[in-house]
Amino acid sequence: MADILHISPLAPKSFPDLPRVAGAEFAAIEAGIKYEGRKDVTLIRLAPGTTMAGAFTKSSTRAAPVLDCQVKISGDSTDGAAIVVNAGNANAFTGKNGMQATEATTNAVARCLQLPVERVFSSSTGVIGEPLPYEKITTKLEELKTQLSETSIHDAAEGIRTTDTYAKGSGQTVLIDGVSVNIAGIAKGSGMIAPDMATMLVYIFTDAEIERATLQEMVSELTEKTFNCITVDSDTSTSDTLLVAATGRSGARVTSDNGQFKNVLHEVMLDLAHQVVRDGEGATKFLEVRVTGAADAKDAKTHAMAIANSPLVKTAVAGEDPNWGRVVMAIGKSGAAADRDKLSIWFGENLVAENGWISPEYREDKGAQYMLQEELKITVDLGLGEGNATVWTCDLTHGYITINADYRS
Amino acid sequence: MADILHISPLAPKSFPDLPRVAGAEFAAIEAGIKYEGRKDVTLIRLAPGTTMAGAFTKSSTRAAPVLDCQVKISGDSTDGAAIVVNAGNANAFTGKNGMQATEATTNAVARCLQLPVERVFSSSTGVIGEPLPYEKITTKLEELKTQLSETSIHDAAEGIRTTDTYAKGSGQTVLIDGVSVNIAGIAKGSGMIAPDMATMLVYIFTDAEIERATLQEMVSELTEKTFNCITVDSDTSTSDTLLVAATGRSGARVTSDNGQFKNVLHEVMLDLAHQVVRDGEGATKFLEVRVTGAADAKDAKTHAMAIANSPLVKTAVAGEDPNWGRVVMAIGKSGAAADRDKLSIWFGENLVAENGWISPEYREDKGAQYMLQEELKITVDLGLGEGNATVWTCDLTHGYITINADYRS
Numbered sequence: 139m140a141d142i143l144h145i146s147p148l149a150p151k152s153f154p155d156l157p158r159v160a161g162a163e164f165a166a167i168e169a170g171i172k173y174e175g176r177k178d179v180t181l182i183r184l185a186p187g188t189t190m191a192g193a194f195t196k197s198s199t200r201a202a203p204v205l206d207c208q209v210k211i212s213g214d215s216t217d218g219a220a221i222v223v224n225a226g227n228a229n230a231f232t233g234k235n236g237m238q239a240t241e242a243t244t245n246a247v248a249r250c251l252q253l254p255v256e257r258v259f260s261s262s263t264g265v266i267g268e269p270l271p272y273e274k275i276t277t278k279l280e281e282l283k284t285q286l287s288e289t290s291i292h293d294a295a296e297g298i299r300t301t302d303t304y305a306k307g308s309g310q311t312v313l314i315d316g317v318s319v320n321i322a323g324i325a326k327g328s329g330m331i332a333p334d335m336a337t338m339l340v341y342i343f344t345d346a347e348i349e350r351a352t353l354q355e356m357v358s359e360l361t362e363k364t365f366n367c368i369t370v371d372s373d374t375s376t377s378d379t380l381l382v383a384a385t386g387r388s389g390a391r392v393t394s395d396n397g398q399f400k401n402v403l404h405e406v407m408l409d410l411a412h413q414v415v416r417d418g419e420g421a422t423k424f425l426e427v428r429v430t431g432a433a434d435a436k437d438a439k440t441h442a443m444a445i446a447n448s449p450l451v452k453t454a455v456a457g458e459d460p461n462w463g464r465v466v467m468a469i470g471k472s473g474a475a476a477d478r479d480k481l482s483i484w485f486g487e488n489l490v491a492e493n494g495w496i497s498p499e500y501r502e503d504k505g506a507q508y509m510l511q512e513e514l515k516i517t518v519d520l521g522l523g524e525g526n527a528t529v530w531t532c533d534l535t536h537g538y539i540t541i542n543a544d545y546r547s
Numbered sequence: 548m549a550d551i552l553h554i555s556p557l558a559p560k561s562f563p564d565l566p567r568v569a570g571a572e573f574a575a576i577e578a579g580i581k582y583e584g585r586k587d588v589t590l591i592r593l594a595p596g597t598t599m600a601g602a603f604t605k606s607s608t609r610a611a612p613v614l615d616c617q618v619k620i621s622g623d624s625t626d627g628a629a630i631v632v633n634a635g636n637a638n639a640f641t642g643k644n645g646m647q648a649t650e651a652t653t654n655a656v657a658r659c660l661q662l663p664v665e666r667v668f669s670s671s672t673g674v675i676g677e678p679l680p681y682e683k684i685t686t687k688l689e690e691l692k693t694q695l696s697e698t699s700i701h702d703a704a705e706g707i708r709t710t711d712t713y714a715k716g717s718g719q720t721v722l723i724d725g726v727s728v729n730i731a732g733i734a735k736g737s738g739m740i741a742p743d744m745a746t747m748l749v750y751i752f753t754d755a756e757i758e759r760a761t762l763q764e765m766v767s768e769l770t771e772k773t774f775n776c777i778t779v780d781s782d783t784s785t786s787d788t789l790l791v792a793a794t795g796r797s798g799a800r801v802t803s804d805n806g807q808f809k810n811v812l813h814e815v816m817l818d819l820a821h822q823v824v825r826d827g828e829g830a831t832k833f834l835e836v837r838v839t840g841a842a843d844a845k846d847a848k849t850h851a852m853a854i855a856n857s858p859l860v861k862t863a864v865a866g867e868d869p870n871w872g873r874v875v876m877a878i879g880k881s882g883a884a885a886d887r888d889k890l891s892i893w894f895g896e897n898l899v900a901e902n903g904w905i906s907p908e909y910r911e912d913k914g915a916q917y918m919l920q921e922e923l924k925i926t927v928d929l930g931l932g933e934g935n936a937t938v939w940t941c942d943l944t945h946g947y948i949t950i951n952a953d954y955r956s
Contacts, residue, residue, distance in 0.1 A: 199879030199887040231875050233888065233904030266872040267905050376879055449858070449943075450951055457952035463675040466640045470608030470785055478608040479642065495642030496676050534858075536948050542859055543866035543944065 148416035148424050148512065148532070149304045153295065156309035157320035158288050161185030161385030162343040165285035166297030169274045172226025172264055179224050179275050180297035181282040182341065183251055186218040188385045190259070191354035193361040195378035202229055202236035203260045204379055206244065210256050211381075215350060219257040221341060221381060222247050222275065223298050225326075229262035229270040230376045239270040246276035250283055261339050261379050263326065264300050291343075295324040298339055301541070302328045302417055308409035312402045317390035319346045319399065323406050327414035328370075340365065340380040340410055342403070347386030352394045356403060357382050364407040367439070367529040369446050370418035415530050420537025423455050425530065428517045432525030437474035439527040444472030445516065452534035455514060460505030462490040465516060480521035486514065557825035557833050557921065557941070558713045562704065565718035566729035567697050570594030570794025571752040574694035575706030578683045581635025581673055588633050588684050589706035590691040591750065592660055595627040597794045599668070600763035602770040604787035611638055611645035612669045613788055615653065619665050620790075624759060628666040630750060630790060631656050631684065632707050634735075638671035638679040639785045648679040655685035659692055670748050670788050672735065673709050700752075704733040707748055710950070711737045711826055717818035721811045726799035728755045728808065732815050736823040737779075749774065749789040749819055751812070756795030761803045765812060766791050773816040776848075776938040778855050779827035824939050829946025832864050834939065837926045841934030846883035848936040853881035854925065861943035864923060869914030871899040874925060889930035895923065 162184055166177040184190075192211045194204050222243060229236050240260055248255040262270060295305035309322035327338030348356075357380070365380060382403075384392075392399045416424055427446045432438035445451055448468040454461035462483050469476050479494035486508045489497045508514070571593055575586040593599075601620045603613050631652060638645050649669055657664040671679060704714035718731035736747030757765075766789070774789060791812075793801075801808045825833055836855045841847035854860055857877040863870035871892050878885050888903035895917045898906045917923070 195879075197876070197879035198881075198885045199875050199890075231872060231887065231900070231904060233902060235904065266875070267900070376876055449947070453948055453951035456948070459952075463640060466608050466675070467606070467785055470604075470606035476607045478640065481608070491640070491676070493642060494640060495644065496640075533952075534948065535952065536945055538858070539862055539865070539943065539945050539948055542862035543868075543942075 145303045146417045146421055148421055150413065153292055153305050154307050154309060156291050156307050156322040157311050159320050159322050159343040159385060160288065160345045160387035161188060162383065163286035163288050164290040164294040165282045165287065166293040167278050167282050167285070169224070169278045171224050171271065171274055177293065177297040178226050179278055179282070180222070180294045181247070181279065181286065182221040182294060183286050184219040184383050185385050185387060187215055188219050188383050189215045189348055189350040189353050190219055191350065191357040191382045193357060193365070193380040195376060197376045199231060199376050201262065201377045202232065202240045203262050204377055206237070206240045207259050207379060207381070210259060212350070213256045217254055217257055219259065219383065220247050220251050220253055221259045223261045223339065224275055225298055225300050226264040227262055227268055227270045228264050228266045228377050230266040232267065232269055235269050239272045243272045243275050246279055250279040259381060261377065263298065263339055263377055266376065291322055291324060298324065298326040300326065302326050304417060306410060306413040306417070308406045308413070310402050310406055312398060314346065314390040314392060314396065314399060317388055319344060319388045319390045321402060321406050323410050325410040325414055328417045328419055338365070338378045338414055342382045342406060343385070345385050345388035346390050346392045346399060347388070348384040348392045353382060353384055355394060356400050360404050360407050363404065364411040368411045368415050369443065369529065369531050370415060412530060415532050418532035419541045420535040421532030422535055422537070423533040424513045425455055425532060426515045426528060427531065428515065428528045429520065430517070430526045431519040431521045431523060433475045433523045434525040435527060436525070438525035439529065440474040441469055441472045441476065441518065441520070442527045442529040444468045445518070446529045446531035449534055452531065456533035456535045458506070458509040460485050460490065460502065460509050465518065466491070469518065475522060476520055477522060482519040482521065484517040485509065554712045555826045555830055557830055559822065562701055562714050563716050563718060565700050565716050565731040566720050568729050568731050568752040568794060569697065569754045569796035570597060571792065572695035572697050573699040573703040574691045574696065575702040576687050576691050576694070578633070578687045580633050580680065580683055586702065586706040587635050588687055588691070589631070589703045590656070590688065590695065591630040591703060592695050593628040593792050594794050594796060596624055597628050597792050598624045598757055598759040598762050599628055600759065600766040600791045602766060602774070602789040604785060606785050608640060608785050610671065610786045611641065611649040612671050613786055615646070615649045616668050616788060616790070619668060621759070622665045626663055626666055628668065628792065629656050629660050629662055630668045632670045632748065633679070633684055634707055634709050635673040636671055636677055636679045637673050637675045637786050639675040641676065641678055644678050648681045652681045652684050655688055659688040668790060670786065672707065672748055672786055675785065700731055700733060707733065707735040709735065711735050713826060715819060715822040715826070717815045717822070719811045719815055721807060723755065723799040723801060723805065723808060726797055728753060728797045728799045730811060730815050732819050734819040734823055737826045737828055747774070747787045747823055751791045751815060752794065754794050754797035755799050755801045755808060756797070757793040757801045762791060762793055764803060765809050769809070769813050769816050772813065773820040777820045777824050778852065778938065778940050779824060821939060824941050827941035828950045829944040830941030831944055832942040833922045834864055834941060835924045835937060836940065837924065837937045838929065839926070839935045840928040840930050840932060842884045842932045843934040844936060845934070847934040848938065849883040850878050850881045850885065850927065850929070851936045851938040853877045854927070855938045855940035858943055861940065865942035865944045867915070867918040869894050869899065869911065869918050874927065875900070878927065884931060885929055886931060891928040891930065893926040894918065
């Protein structure tokens with residue numbers, strides 16, 4: 139397992155200095171759920187009036203905490219809210235026991251923080267199929283409560299990690315009607331999914347004041363352009379959860395027609411999404427796949443994901459091989475509309491193929507030189523219409539096999 | 548590249564002794580298309596009256612020879628037919644040049660064997676995007692013609708190989724109305740696709756007498772249950788081609804209501820399909836995935852393919868890890884109907900999970916013991932309906948990464 143403890147070569151230099159979000163307090167603690175010597179239970183308290191929005195995995199086998207969050211997400215915000223997260227056990231595929239453990243945990247948090255249980259959200263990430271030892275969580279709540287602080291978000295980012303090789307955070311400050319509004323988010327994830335190892339969890343906080351419906355609309359739209367546009371291994375989590383909380387403490391009111399806040403929230407979500415890809419299991423290259431000229435946006439995303447998920451494209455990237463033939467193959471298999479003889483393909487700025495054949499001006503050594511870079515961009519123009527899409531992925535390396543095959547779980 | 552020259556550990560002991568099919572003659576020769584010192588051009592002559600049926604890749608970027616075969620496959624059978632195959636160059640994504648090369652090749656074969664060009668089928672497999680040096684083929688035709696023999700099918704099986712680690716053949720003899728009918732087939736393929744390395748080509752011959760429409764109906768139905776039920780890496784070829792030829796020379800007439808012939812043809816097709824999986828790039832395990840109790844057959848196949856294509860399931864198999872959690876994940880992501888709490892999962896005969904949780908009688912050491920086998924079977928019952936499907940795949944290993952990433956093409 140040593141390999142997966144090395145920090146990803148694509149990791150940011152350090153955890154960012156995140157702006158403080160008034161009304162959002164954090165604490166993390168060692169509860170020994172699975173890992174020894176690291177924080178694995180995180181508690182987040184959100185001030186009264188905090189509105190919440192979310193996005194969740196579409197998996198038909200999703201875990202109990204996800205089902206519980208989906209029921210609660212649209213609830214009344216008068217009394218504030220809380221989020222409790224444990225790492226080491228996903229409480230997924232645990233039958234009736236799963237919902238019982240989730241209820242026991244959220245009820246204990248509700249009592250501890252004097253909140254209605256309908257306002258207590260939870261996530262569990264780690265091994266699946268094993269009963270969640272929720273007493274290890276509940277017995278730590280009073281201690282966690284005493285540690286809650288608006289300045290401890292980095293602890294929370296550490297506390298939600300499983301096989302992540304680094305803690306992920308992103309934040310920004312934006313002026314709205316002369317008032318500075320803070321946004322700070324954390325994420326964990328090191329494969330779109332590996333059920334017994336890592337899933338994607340994202341929590342974003344802002345002190346802006348936003349009505350729940352408006353916030354949900356923004357979050358749903360932006361999720362499609364960010365977290366739903368990344369892939370590491372094409373496998374979909376049973377636990378993926380995104381929660382966005384607006385405490386309103388800045389006093390700045392954000393409405394649906396405020397594009398400025400939405401743009402900054404988009405940047406924070408995209409940064410966190412990219413950080414998940416950069417921590418992709420075994421990743422050594424960060425790849426952006428852009429498809430233009432598709433019949434429509436849906437076709438564009440289908441083609442882009444077919445390229446980003448192709449094991450042959452991903453291994454070619456790992457091998458620093460400008461193998462545009464595999465890109466052509468991926469487009470061909472995607473099922474979306476394509477005309478072989480109208481295709482154009484670029485590796486970075488290098489036009490590789492056009493009109494259904496290799497470009498006369500393309501030089502293999504140029505392409506090979508480009509592939510040596512750590513950050514790569516493959517662009518495909520289908521020459522059919524106006525549909526565009528951009529997705530992000532990483533390469534497929536021996537590291538991925540080592541992490542997922544070279545040990546017994 | 549050394550790794551991929553080793554013979555697959557899943558390979559049959561030897562090439563089978565195939566029955567002779569009257570009216571089908573074979574020859575293969577070294578033409579130096581790409582490889583040195585190995586046969587890379589194969590010529591097959593089929594007697595007058597031979598009916599032909601086929602199945603082809605659905606890729607929207609399919610190669611010129613495939614498009615040419617699709618136009619010709621339903622043609623008149625009076626004059627017999629020919630098949631010419633080259634390895635080393637796929638003549639795929641070669642623009643207008645591609646069809647010109649295919650026409651030049653098939654026209655030369657037509658002249659050489661005095662056949663109408665409409666009855667000359669061709670396949671090309673190997674590197675894509677490079678112009679096919681068809682003169683290297685056409686200059687060898689006269690020599691090939693002199694070597695044509697009904698006993699040289701093994702040469703043909705060798706001649707169509709690219710990165711295959713062994714030649715693939717399968718045949719059977721069946722009595723129809725007291726007359727013995729022979730079926731012999733050959734295949735190549737070492738990944739569902741690797742555009743610059745291997746694609747799947749299959750040619751099957753019989754001396755039964757079958758009307759073209761009847762033969763096509765059988766082939767289309769059986770392809771769904773055989774070649775369309777295997778996957779190595781979820782990537783789809785630009786060149787996949789299956790051609791079945793019935794020379795009629797046995798005098799035994801097969802009609803659509805003759806289940807016996809169809810069953811034997813099914814067995815030959817399935818055997819060849821399994822041999823392609825057994826030669827999957829880097830394969831060390833052969834995995835059968837069976838899904839029962841799905842809402843319908845389509846859902847069953849969707850679930851089965853989601854499991855068989857999941858990198859996490861395939862790496863778990865490589866790691867001999869009875870990781871049923873990843874099977875649950877794959878079912879959850881497939882998009883087809885599933886109820887987490889009705890799922891049952893078996894690894895071999897071991898009931899691993901039932902009613903949405905691990906089975907009380909399951910013992911991890913039993914599962915781990917089972918995973919050590921070279922041939923594995925994962926069965927999932929969805930408990931929803933009557934839909935069943937079975938698909939076959941191999942594991943995902945360092946060998947696959949080595950073959951596809953550790954060199955520059």
